[in-house]
Amino acid sequence: MIRISFMVCVAALAMWAGAARAEQGNVAVVRIAVLSQLVERPPALSNLEVPPDDSGLLGARMAIMENNTTGRFMKQRFELREKIVPVRGDVVAAFKELVGDGYRFIVANLSPGTLLRVADLPEAKEVLIFNAGAPDDILRNEQCRANILHTIPSRAMMADALAQYLAWKRWPEWFLVVGRRKEDRLFAGALKRAANRFGAKIVAEKVWAFGPDARRTAKLEVPVFTQGVDYDVLIAADEIGEFGEYLMYRTWEPRLVAGTQGLVPTTWDRAHEQWGSAQLQSRFLKTFKRWMNQLDYTVWAAIRAIGEGATRSRSNQFKDIADYIHSEKFVLAGFKGQKLTFRDWNGQLRQPILLATPKAVVSVSPQKRFLHQRTQLDTLGYDKPESICRLN
Amino acid sequence: MKISEIRGTGMRRVLIFAAVFCYGIAGAPAAETVTVYVSNEKDNTISVIDGDTYKVTATIPVGQRPRGIILSHDKTELYICASDSGHIEVLDLKTLKITKTLPSGPDPELFILHPTGNPLYVANEDDNMMTVIDVKKGTFITEVPVGIEPEGLGISPDGKVLVNTSETTNMAHFIDTQTYEVFDNVLVDTRPRVAMFTKDGRYIWVSSEIGGNVSVIDAKTRKVVEVIEFAIPGIRAEAIQPVGIQISGDGKIAFVALGPASRVAVVDAKTFEVKKYLLVGQRVWQLAFSPDESKLFTTNGVSNDVSVIDVKRLKVVKSITVGRFPWGVVVK
Numbered sequence: 050m051i052r053i054s055f056m057v058c059v060a061a062l063a064m065w066a067g068a069a070r071a072e073q074g075n076v077a078v079v080r081i082a083v084l085s086q087l088v089e090r091p092p093a094l095s096n097l098e099v100p101p102d103d104s105g106l107l108g109a110r111m112a113i114m115e116n117n118t119t120g121r122f123m124k125q126r127f128e129l130r131e132k133i134v135p136v137r138g139d140v141v142a143a144f145k146e147l148v149g150d151g152y153r154f155i156v157a158n159l160s161p162g163t164l165l166r167v168a169d170l171p172e173a174k175e176v177l178i179f180n181a182g183a184p185d186d187i188l189r190n191e192q193c194r195a196n197i198l199h200t201i202p203s204r205a206m207m208a209d210a211l212a213q214y215l216a217w218k219r220w221p222e223w224f225l226v227v228g229r230r231k232e233d234r235l236f237a238g239a240l241k242r243a244a245n246r247f248g249a250k251i252v253a254e255k256v257w258a259f260g261p262d263a264r265r266t267a268k269l270e271v272p273v274f275t276q277g278v279d280y281d282v283l284i285a286a287d288e289i290g291e292f293g294e295y296l297m298y299r300t301w302e303p304r305l306v307a308g309t310q311g312l313v314p315t316t317w318d319r320a321h322e323q324w325g326s327a328q329l330q331s332r333f334l335k336t337f338k339r340w341m342n343q344l345d346y347t348v349w350a351a352i353r354a355i356g357e358g359a360t361r362s363r364s365n366q367f368k369d370i371a372d373y374i375h376s377e378k379f380v381l382a383g384f385k386g387q388k389l390t391f392r393d394w395n396g397q398l399r400q401p402i403l404l405a406t407p408k409a410v411v412s413v414s415p416q417k418r419f420l421h422q423r424t425q426l427d428t429l430g431y432d433k434p435e436s437i438c439r440l441n
Numbered sequence: 442m443k444i445s446e447i448r449g450t451g452m453r454r455v456l457i458f459a460a461v462f463c464y465g466i467a468g469a470p471a472a473e474t475v476t477v478y479v480s481n482e483k484d485n486t487i488s489v490i491d492g493d494t495y496k497v498t499a500t501i502p503v504g505q506r507p508r509g510i511i512l513s514h515d516k517t518e519l520y521i522c523a524s525d526s527g528h529i530e531v532l533d534l535k536t537l538k539i540t541k542t543l544p545s546g547p548d549p550e551l552f553i554l555h556p557t558g559n560p561l562y563v564a565n566e567d568d569n570m571m572t573v574i575d576v577k578k579g580t581f582i583t584e585v586p587v588g589i590e591p592e593g594l595g596i597s598p599d600g601k602v603l604v605n606t607s608e609t610t611n612m613a614h615f616i617d618t619q620t621y622e623v624f625d626n627v628l629v630d631t632r633p634r635v636a637m638f639t640k641d642g643r644y645i646w647v648s649s650e651i652g653g654n655v656s657v658i659d660a661k662t663r664k665v666v667e668v669i670e671f672a673i674p675g676i677r678a679e680a681i682q683p684v685g686i687q688i689s690g691d692g693k694i695a696f697v698a699l700g701p702a703s704r705v706a707v708v709d710a711k712t713f714e715v716k717k718y719l720l721v722g723q724r725v726w727q728l729a730f731s732p733d734e735s736k737l738f739t740t741n742g743v744s745n746d747v748s749v750i751d752v753k754r755l756k757v758v759k760s761i762t763v764g765r766f767p768w769g770v771v772v773k
Contacts (some may be wrong), residue, residue: 118569118589119612387679
């Protein structure tokens with residue numbers, strides 16, 4: 050361990066020295082901001098794995114370090130500004146301040162409504178926003194914007210990824226349990242669409258209305274709740290984790306749980322180790338002493354995309370970098386076994402989706418048997434003919 | 442060559458075959474046996490294969506996660522990157538016993554020897570460093586900071602220039618082996634893996650796994666002079682992920698392993714034209730010629746085997762089962 054931290058120090062010093070040297074020889078600076086608004090967290094049902102406060106930010110810092118390692122050879126330097134707005138704070142003012150300070154690349158972790166509000170500001174015309182936090186499909190359809198790219202997969206992509214795997218397993222009969230929040234209904238909608246697309250059937254649908262804490266009562270309630278339905282898999286739509294964890298091992302019939310708990314579609318998981326991701330995982334863990342989570346990954350991907358745009362266009366100018374990212378030449382290496390690219394019709398980053406349990410990756414979608422004329426990745430989420438958005 | 446193949450092709454072919462075969466015997470140095478060594482990443486073993494009978498003759502337990510392997514200059518020892526053990530192991534090829542370990546820096550993945558046989562240059566994948574080791578004394582010489590996830594290493598035939606690829610920085614770093622200074626950086630396509638000098642030292646071929654192509658860099662000007670692209674009917678473009686490269690000594694023909702496409706591309710090394718794709722095992726990564734370059738051995742990580750390519754006929758002639766996730770391959 051001593052050796053490792055020593056090496057990290059040496060690398061950091063070398064990087065710093067490299068950056069300092071480059072500065073003397075006309076280094077081009079690219080400024081990137083992360084804009085995040087804190088949300089009031091409902092009391093977590095599980096007292097394990099409380100989402101860390103620096104979720105996303107550490108992904109940003111990792112990506113900036115990586116960009117700067119390349120930058121030191123390209124005479125480019127990447128600077129990060131972290132702007133955290135309190136729960137009832139003024140995001141619009143924060144956004145205007147960032148733009149006023151010369152930030153044109155803004156990675157956002159905002160609610161869909163706030164995201165649209167800043168994207169529609171006159172100040173946002175010459176700004177490229179990366180949505181790293183809102184999975185809402187409406188942002189990829191009716192409410193898409195030309196100045197937003199999405200590195201977080203949409204709910205439809207997640208639901209399709211799960212549906213493909215369940216179809217491959219031939220577990221087509223789903224019992225859908227939906228939470229009481231709006232987000233849960235949106236994910237349930239994505240699951241219904243996915244069931245329809247991949248030949249599954251929702252044989253029962255129930256709303257979990259037993260309140261926010263099922264810790265002491267689930268043992269009695271879940272068996273009755275799931276009684277009398279013939280199904281293959283219990284699918285939970287419970288994004289904040291109010292009850293999903295407590296369905297498992299308590300159903301009337303011995304059945305598996307998937308969806309927001311159990312077997313979960315996600316774009317990043319600590320158990321993911323394929324395609325060189327073991328390197329990114331261990332780099333992250335060594336540097337920050339915690340595992341990389343999904344928000345870290347979507348923010349990381351956004352900043353790496355900007356880095357790639359700057360490296361390949363050999364420029365620090367907004368237009369050059371943005372044009373490169375929007376061009377057909379753009380490719381992001383995202384530790385997913387294939388190149389990641391943006392959909393030109395709605396700005397969504399195409400990406401394989403992991404299907405994970407707490408300690409293992411079970412499979413990665415798209416599943417092989419679902420073919421597509423362009424790329425199999427377009428079997429996940431709203432494909433060009435289905436999307437209402439027409440950016441290109 | 443299988444008997445059934447000969448039988449099916451007529452007498453004339455048999456005669457040609459016999460002639461070639463006899464010539465082969467007459468032309469080959471006497472009693473030179475060919476031995477293939479393969480590292481099995483997930484089994485922590487080295488498979489030893491008889492290069493003539495294609496039989497696995499020994500399986501040797503080694504350190505954790507063996508990946509890159511290389512022969513010592515005198516071919517009496519095999520150096521093994523035991524990535525998760527964090528050192529390099531030295532296997533005596535007579536006794537097939539590990540005789541010593543070398544310091545390597547953390548997570549050694551691939552390495553290359555100076556043409557004189559010393560020192561050894563090691564890419565430390567987890568550490569953004571390249572470590573230089575004196576193999577005779579077994580000591581650490583220095584380390585050079587490079588890009589993120591350093592991987593492939595190529596050395597010029599005169600030993601003066603070392604080229605190191607970094608997977609996440611997407612560059613080939615040119616390093617002076619006298620001063621250990623990085624004197625140039627060439628941007629290549631996404632996720633570069635292997636760097637290979639042509640024998641005349643004029644070009645460096647660099648494979649880009651996610652970019653899906655091979656960049657040919659002029660060693661003098663350090664400009665990318667050619668990008669070799671691949672396309673296989675019925676195989677999706679994303680599955681074409683070039684890794685291993687071997688270029689024949691006469692500089693005429695090159696082979697590129699295409700990963701999950703499970704093909705090895707045959708490239709005219711003069712015109713850079715792709716001539717043919719050979720179907721091998723699944724997820725083919727590294728390649729190695731036999732000493733006379735008549736055969737090429739490939740490691741196929743997912744199907745756990747080694748494919749043997751007849752270089753003259755450009756045919757895959759054999760598949761040899763080895764351990765789990767075969768990674769590196771060298772031939773003595």
